[in-house]
Ligand SMILES: O=P(O)(O)OC[C@@H](O)[C@H]1O[C@@H](OP(=O)(O)O)[C@@H](O)[C@@H](O)[C@@H]1O
Ligand SMILES: [Mg+2]
């Protein structure tokens with residue numbers, strides 16, 4: 471049997487994007503995210519987070535701050551019966567750091583984090599789903615050959631051109647999952 475995953479963007483999909491969130495106190499889970507992820511897990515999807523964290527390159531918070539928040543978030547998901555298999559992050563931004571960091575392959579819309587997940591867990595890209603709140607999420611998924619690209623409106627404002635990059639658009643991960651699991 472092929473192995474499949476749902477690749478989840480973090481800010482705007484799992485939690486409200488208050489802008490460069492790095493403390494549990496400011497991490498506001500989006501309504502229905504645990505139910506949705508429990509459901510996807512029960513259907514045999516691995517739950518893999520792929521998140522741009524340019525707040526690290528920008529000096530807003532550190533790798534250690536990010537790691538602490540991630541451990542806390544993973545613990546919450548585990549206790550809700552929806553364990554996260556892996557959280558990949560890109561700490562870079564094109565305006566900061568050395569040439570390699572500025573031009574990295576992991577910052578979405580580049581597909582590096584998704585490709586790492588496909589390889590690390592032996593996944594079939596065509597059977598996987600990406601859920602994101604920005605065009606960059608859809609473009610990264612497309613470049614990695616992900617089978618289903620889903621945009622949600624619980625994060626950034628989306629233009630008609632952005633909406634065109636997705637296979638389907640839903641209010642939030644809750645509605646997206648209901649549709650996927652029908
Ligand atoms: O949505 P994901 O990939 O999980 O994470 C995005 C965040 O790291 C931040 O990404 C920033 O974009 P820039 O990185 O500055 O372009 C802005 O969109 C922030 O509001 C947001 O918090
Ligand atoms: Mg996002």
Ligand SMILES: [Zn+2]
Pocket residue numbers: 560561562574575576577
């Ligand atoms: Zn990167």
